[in-house]
Structures are given as structure tokens and as C-alpha cells.
Amino acid sequence: TQLLEQSPQFLSIQEGENLTVYCNSSSVFSSLQWYRQEPGEGPVLLVTVVTGGEVKKLKRLTFQFGDARKDSSLHITAAQPGDTGLYLCAGENNQGGKLIFGQGTELSVKP
């Protein structure tokens, strides 16, 4: 069974601080996706990383895929209250698009 371990589970920080969320597995994934989910809504895709070692930037968010395609990280610079939400990593393994999700990181950014 493929599993994704996501950490930390909860993160409460002040506006302006930096943070990193980690997603780790013993399995190799063909791609890894990061989602953000707000209460009462479905997850919304932020980014997909496909190549080992790949780094993608989305404004203040930096996503990295490990060289072995088993782990990933999300780094947020100068967090804003609008970044508050549940961040989810999800791995895909060429089985029709079925996603294996991590447990999520509940981020709270206080003004």
C-alpha cells in the first residue's frame, strides 16, 4: 500500500514568517500534486511536479520534488493570513489518475 506522510499536521504562525510543509513516502510516484482546501469546498490544485529534482515557484510558494520522486516540500515565504487553509499533497502512480493523499497540514496565519 502506498502511503504519503505529511508533516506537520498543524501549523500556526504569525504573518510574515516562513514555513515548510513536508510530504514523504517510501514509494515512487510518477507525479505529485499540491492542493489547498478551504472549509466547505473541495481541494484546488496549486501545482503538479513530475520530474525528480524539479522546483516550481508560484508567487511566494516554492514546490520541490525529490530526486527519487518519493518526497516533496512546499515552502511559503512571508506568509499572509490569506494563506490560511488545509494544504494537501497527493501522489499519482500511473493507475488511471487515482490520487494517494497525505493527511494534510492545517495552516493558520495570524495577522
Added chain:
Amino acid sequence: GAGVSQSPSNKVTEKGKDVELRCDPISGHTALYWYRQSLGQGLEFLIYFQGNSAPDKSGLPSDRFSAERTGGSVSTLTIQRTQQEDSAVYLCASSLVGGAYEQYFGPGTRLTVT
């Protein structure tokens, strides 16, 4: 429609009753997925449709759970003889085709079994 829609948005049912949850995918999307999300947790895969067939049902937790898709569009997830542990948010997603394409999620149906 513009996005994936699900109905009902909330459902409260008594233990032992059957429930049906509906998903309307984005028009033209051939792949459809059902996931389950417990409070504050990640999503658990249930079943995947490509067109009207379900090549992967591996996530259905028991034989009380079933799903169908008709006309390559609307899908219904049925839970028979509901149990309290079935309480969760049931999310549907669709994508243009199966595989590593972006999945667009609906808002979910919050099921509470009393």
C-alpha cells in the same frame, strides 16, 4: 455547468438507512473519481470511472458501498445500511481523461449518520 456539482450538500440520516449521493462532473470530462474525507484529514480514494466503467474500485470500504455512472456523465454513490463510521465528506472529482490530468473537485456532500 462551470464546475463539478454535488448534491445534496448535507445529508443527515439514521443508522441503517440507505443514502444516495450525486455527482455532476464538468461537461466533457471522461474520468470521474469519488473520495472520502474524514474531519480535518486527507482524502481517501473510493472508486474511479473512465466513461461508464469502473476500472478501479479498490477503495470501496465494504460491499455496502456501490457506485454507478450513466451516459458518461452523472455518477451516484450509494451507501446501504449506513453506519456511524460512514460519516464523512464525500468528494467527487472529474478530469478530462484518466491519468495525470488535473482533477477538479466538487464542494462535497457532508454525510452525518446518527
